[in-house]
Amino acid sequence: MTSQQPQKRQNKRKTSKEMQRVYLRRRIVVGVVALALLALIGFGIYALATKVFANYGGHGGQTASSSSVSKSHKKASTKKPEKSDNTKNNQNNQANQSSVRKCGAKDVKLELSPVSQSVELGGALDFKATIRYEGDDSCLIDASNASRILTISSVSGNASSSDDDSASGSDTGATSGNQGGGTVWSSAVCPADPRNLLMAKGDKDVQKITWPADSTGSTCVPDDQLPRVRRGTYMAQLSLKDHPGVKSEKVPVTVE
Numbered sequence: 001m002t003s004q005q006p007q008k009r010q011n012k013r014k015t016s017k018e019m020q021r022v023y024l025r026r027r028i029v030v031g032v033v034a035l036a037l038l039a040l041i042g043f044g045i046y047a048l049a050t051k052v053f054a055n056y057g058g059h060g061g062q063t064a065s066s067s068s069v070s071k072s073h074k075k076a077s078t079k080k081p082e083k084s085d086n087t088k089n090n091q092n093n094q095a096n097q098s099s100v101r102k103c104g105a106k107d108v109k110l111e112l113s114p115v116s117q118s119v120e121l122g123g124a125l126d127f128k129a130t131i132r133y134e135g136d137d138s139c140l141i142d143a144s145n146a147s148r149i150l151t152i153s154s155v156s157g158n159a160s161s162s163d164d165d166s167a168s169g170s171d172t173g174a175t176s177g178n179q180g181g182g183t184v185w186s187s188a189v190c191p192a193d194p195r196n197l198l199m200a201k202g203d204k205d206v207q208k209i210t211w212p213a214d215s216t217g218s219t220c221v222p223d224d225q226l227p228r229v230r231r232g233t234y235m236a237q238l239s240l241k242d243h244p245g246v247k248s249e250k251v252p253v254t255v256e
Helices: 004-077 085-098 163-168
Strands: 108-114 125-133 139-142 148-154 183-186 196-199 204-211 232-240 251-255
Touching (some): 108 232, 125 148, 125 196
């Protein structure tokens, strides 16, 4: 029994030394792998930094080239600019219009219809004004409110201003409406910019005109300063300034 115990102790010592060597080898391998990973990470960081600096340098080159382009553009902008296509087209249209004849009395027909047949005292009434082309050759017409005129006339026995305005003695230069169908209101009293239309076969122009149920005078006055008409029946009609004989049918409307 005593002779086997020293032998077992020696075997244990040998085993522990071998395990230490194994552990040492493992630590060496782990260290080598860790160093390799650190080297790869370092290389990756270096490559990324190099790429970032390269890109930054490339943008700088682009900025410089952009500045040179802007400088050359400034130099080029000092030259006389060429006319755009829209400008050329507008000039061509004006040249074409100048060679087109104006519409005659037989080229167009006027139509008028109110949105409602009646309006309350102090209100406003909308009309639909239509210019319908009936000619053969194209022509120009001024379709502004100062050329295609809406006229409101009184029926005999109506007055142009309301009782309140007559009592107050206000004087706005309104035309009297009790003179056997005189003009009460006209869209041509106030000036309007020309609205030239090139009319061709089958064309029509439809516009809205509003009568504020007041009476105009010989000068242009804001609507809120004009006297209101009295209750009664009035006649509305369209006409052309250049061709007074061209008129729409008269349309009766009532101020209630």
